[in-house]
Amino acid sequence: MKYSYISHLYCPKCGNTYETSEQYQLCTCGSPLLVDYDLEGISRNLSPDVLALREPSLWRYHELLPVENAANVVSLGEGMTPLTLFPRVGENMAIEKLYMKDEGLVPTGSFKARGATVGVSKAREVGVKELAMPTNGNAGAAWGLYAARAGMKATIVMPYDAPEITRNEVALSGANLYLVNGLISDAGKIVAKAVGDYNLYDASTLKEPYRIEGKKTMGLEIAEQFNWQLPDVILYPTGGGVGLIGIYKALKELKALGWVEGKLPRLVAVQSTGCAPIVKAWEEGRRESDFWKDSETLAFGINVPKALGDFLVLDAISDTEGCAVAVDDESMLQEQEKIAQMEGNFICPEGAATITAARKLRENGWIGADETVVVLNTGAGIKYPDTVQVKPEMLKKEDTIVKKVEESES
Ligand SMILES: *Cc1c(COP(=O)(O)O)cnc(C)c1O
Numbered sequence: 001m002k003y004s005y006i007s008h009l010y011c012p013k014c015g016n017t018y019e020t021s022e023q024y025q026l027c028t029c030g031s032p033l034l035v036d037y038d039l040e041g042i043s044r045n046l047s048p049d050v051l052a053l054r055e056p057s058l059w060r061y062h063e064l065l066p067v068e069n070a071a072n073v074v075s076l077g078e079g080m081t082p083l084t085l086f087p088r089v090g091e092n093m094a095i096e097k098l099y100m101k102d103e104g105l106v107p108t109g110s111f112k113a114r115g116a117t118v119g120v121s122k123a124r125e126v127g128v129k130e131l132a133m134p135t136n137g138n139a140g141a142a143w144g145l146y147a148a149r150a151g152m153k154a155t156i157v158m159p160y161d162a163p164e165i166t167r168n169e170v171a172l173s174g175a176n177l178y179l180v181n182g183l184i185s186d187a188g189k190i191v192a193k194a195v196g197d198y199n200l201y202d203a204s205t206l207k208e209p210y211r212i213e214g215k216k217t218m219g220l221e222i223a224e225q226f227n228w229q230l231p232d233v234i235l236y237p238t239g240g241g242v243g244l245i246g247i248y249k250a251l252k253e254l255k256a257l258g259w260v261e262g263k264l265p266r267l268v269a270v271q272s273t274g275c276a277p278i279v280k281a282w283e284e285g286r287r288e289s290d291f292w293k294d295s296e297t298l299a300f301g302i303n304v305p306k307a308l309g310d311f312l313v314l315d316a317i318s319d320t321e322g323c324a325v326a327v328d329d330e331s332m333l334q335e336q337e338k339i340a341q342m343e344g345n346f347i348c349p350e351g352a353a354t355i356t357a358a359r360k361l362r363e364n365g366w367i368g369a370d371e372t373v374v375v376l377n378t379g380a381g382i383k384y385p386d387t388v389q390v391k392p393e394m395l396k397k398e399d400t401i402v403k404k405v406e407e408s409e410s
């Protein structure tokens, strides 16, 4: 049996196709390329029950992933993250079946590791020796470290104000790290120039076709973890939108395989009010977004003023009868605190944004009380050490603790 059933690359805009043994970036028309598989071959040779016997990492879905030779896989055991019921927050917002998929538990502390494990593995397979990419932090950390594991060189450019922890991760990985006094879009321009000057593999979001394939495994896992019964709504914090495009692609592939049936979940793109190009385009009924000027949000993973795959995100939410919602940073932080206190989980601001969005959509009736809702927590709260400001009481060595009497306790 084959390790991968990859068949070819295709362009979702103009329909051009490409074979998969060469290095490809964008289509000649400028659109991102997507990967197609011989799904009939998979359905003849693989049954979903077999998956349960495999290792608990995203490579359990290798037939649906692009790497053809298992020896090229560069893995740190990423994937199969927990899908946890949030009963108290759920009750608090009147969504009894509220689940969070926790991507804070993968290597490098964010779901970017999914894109990196598949992207770097396939890059190795097609002979890449050095890659380059712009990043808001988490992607650079993941790709820097996975490239190191693959023995591949990396050049990574990030905004000066991207979180210091991700800067340290990249530096420690041995990648060439540069900071720029600007946004990820500025870092992108610098990378594009370097790619041309030094003939590097451009690993920018959606400029290579395989990162999406890694991220799509979130969708595969959600389906498997619900025993192939799909939830009603999935909310995703959207920057470049790769995760959402990937989840949508996964669900369609599962449907074509006959492993899931019925209506697909309504996909919701969640952004910050400080950077909401997709939400704006959605509200205006447009199929592409405009560059969002002077974008600003503490949820740095979703600070993307213009996404190359915006049209794919907008298609995914419209095809599934989903929607796009913006929430402000203040409510994100309140939600983050609430989740720590009610569910014992310190999630990232982007993840908190999806829960705030679910709350809003429940309040206006878009989500029904008995629907099954999944939110993605895309990273660990501990990757954002400065987001939370606390002022605990300072004791002197000879002090004793005087406990405040809580009102609720008699
Ligand atoms: C990159 C990132 C996102 C956005 O992911 P896309 O798939 O590019 O939309 C969300 N949350 C975190 C923590 C991220 O690092």
Ligand SMILES: [Zn+2]
Binding pocket: 011, 012, 013, 014, 015, 016, 027, 028, 029, 030, 031
């Ligand atoms: Zn094209």
